[in-house]
Amino acid sequence: MTDTAVPPDLRTRPVQLSAVSAQPSVLTAPRKHTSIAELPFSARLGIAATLGLIAYFGVFAQAFADAAAGSRAAGLVVTPLLMVLIATGYHRPSRGVGDSESDWIIAAIVGTACFAAIYLLTERMPTLSSLWRLPSLGFVVWFACLLAILFGARHVVRMWKLWVFAACCATPLPFLLGASALGGSDGAVALLAGGVGAVAVFLATETGRLRHRLIATVSCFVLAAVLMTFLDAYLGLLAAVVIGAGVLPVVAVVVSHRITRSTGEVPQPSDARLPRVAPVSLATLTVIAIALAVVNYPASRAPDAPSVAADWTAHAGLAAPDAFPFITRSLGADATLMRYELPGTGRPAAAVDVMTSPSRAALDDYAGAVWYPSASPVEYRPAPPTAGLPAGARIVHTNADTATYGDDQHWYAVTWNWHAGSVYQTVTVIVSQSFDGRDMPPAPAPLSLLDTSVRPALWTTRQQPHVDGEVDPSVISRADQVTRLLVKSAEVAGAPARD
Structure with missing residues (x-):
């Protein structure tokens, strides 16, 4: 057996192998960019603040305009800013498995329930809700x-x-009652606003050491008190509140955060991540914010109060008034509250209460206030146009049909506003529902948190039916008679009291 010759072109040739470095695949190379689903903390908070302000811009713009006109509820102006400032202190994501769909479901259910509760309370007790300005809680x-x-x-x-803070500051009544407890002066309002800003600083520095938080809080309050006292004397209450209770807390929190980072006190990073946010979610939230802005657009303001002469009380024969100094704690040092008694002989006794303030906005702060005692919540109603009462007059009364032995005295009142000289006045003609004329109607009393929150809440939880009750025609006639006398006297004084 012989070997077969192999052709030269089929002979095995040595192959030389060389190491070739592996090149990354173009399709798998990561790209450094941030998608909408992976927005950082600051961007998300900025979006929340922007959409929140869009939805309730009309509400807070009106609050700013009222504060510029002399409203005592100036602290409401900086509330949205302080809420966002407190939210910056919670920059660490929560642990646990995030689920965007569950977050949407929870937000929809809880939000709808809260909005429904605000609406139902507003419809059930419109007078008290206007005093609290319950729709402002919708921002929270x-x-x-x-x-x-x-x-x-x-x-x-x-x-x-944050939500406890917001519930106390998003409506003006707690702030007004707090300022009243401090004396009611512009300095007391500014001091209270500075205290609210200092509390926001303490809550916004949640991740810092307690010693540093207390130093930042106390320093902010002291500096705000000094600065706001100076600004109040030269720039006015609104500017003092904006700078001392708005700008200064922001600066204090920014400085505190930088000190915390520079001293190495930043908390350890968490493995938790922020939930993914789809573009359709942002689009949906934007649409809802625009819809809320339309719903919350402020209604047109009431027309200017009719003008009367400053001495209309003298033309009406009203004399020997009784003064109630407590009103200065609510409306400021320049406010007065005078009562002129009109005893009756064989007819219900009446009184004329005149509340005076140089600022209409200060009077409007308490447009929903009922200054007279009542066993159950009472509601203001527009006066019948056929009664010939002043423009914008409202009536309110207690329900004498439910009177029991030892119960409070029942009354019927007509109230309206007008411009007397250089001041604004809320005039109230109050008549006792006692027919013998010996019992004078109850005297006005300062507002309290018990009467404006606790008792109405207990009354609502008992599911009491809201019944206005009937008022004897002689009581209504007496109130209308006194009201027409005042209107006629104001017209005789040289300035029309009606539109």
Whole structure:
């Protein structure tokens, strides 16, 4: 057997192998960019603040205009800013598995329930809700829903201190009552606003050491008190509140955060991540914010109060008034509250209460206030146009049909506003529902948190039916007679009291 010759072109040739470095695949190379779903903390909070302000811009713009006109509820102007400032202190994502769909469901259910509760309370007790300005609480609900979707429902629950703060500051009545307890002067209002800003600083520095938080809080309050006292004397109350209770807390929190980072006190990073936010979610939130802005657009303001002469009380024969100094704690040092008694002989006794302030906005702060005692909530009603009463007059009365032995005295009142000389006045003709004329109607009393919140809440929880009751025609006739006398006297004085 012989070997077969192999052709030269089929002979095996040595192959030389060389190491070739592996090149990364173009399709798998990561790209450094941030998608909408991976927005950082600051961007998410900015979106929440922007959408919240869009939805309730009309409400807070009106509050700013009222504060510029002399409203005592100036602290309401800086409330949205302080809420966002407190939210910056919760920059660590909450632990746990995030679920965007669950966050949407929770926000929708809780938000709808809260908005429904605000609406039902407003419809059930419109006078008290106007005093509290309950629709302003809708901003708190909307802001919480935004944070629940952008940061997760667990994150919102962790921020419970923020919601307690917001519930106390988003409506003006707690601020007004607090300022009244401090004396009611412009300095007391500014001092209270500075205290609210200092509390926001303490809550916004949640991650810092307690010693540093207390130093930042006390320093902010002291500096605000000094600065606001100076600004109040030269620039006015609104400028003092904006700078001392708005700008200064922001500066204090920014400085505190930088000190915390420079001293190495930043908390350890968490493994938790912020939930993903889809573009359709942001689009939906934007549409809802625009819809809320349309719903919350402020109604046209009431027309200017009719003008009367400054001495209309003398033309009406009103003399020997009784003064109630407590009104200065609510309306300021320049306010007065005078009562002119009109005893009756064989007819219900009446009185004329005149509340005076140089600022109409200060009177409007208490447009929903009932200054007279009542066993159950009472409601203002527009006066019948056929009664010939002043423009914008309202009536309010207690329900004498439910009177029991030892119960408070029942009354019927007609109230309206007008411009007397250089001041604004709220005039109230109050008549006792006692027919013998010996019992004078009850005297006005200062507002309290018990009468404006606790008792109405207990009355509502007992599911009491709201019944106005009937008022004897002689009582209504007496009130209309006195009111027409005042209107006629104001017209005789040289300035028309009607539009």
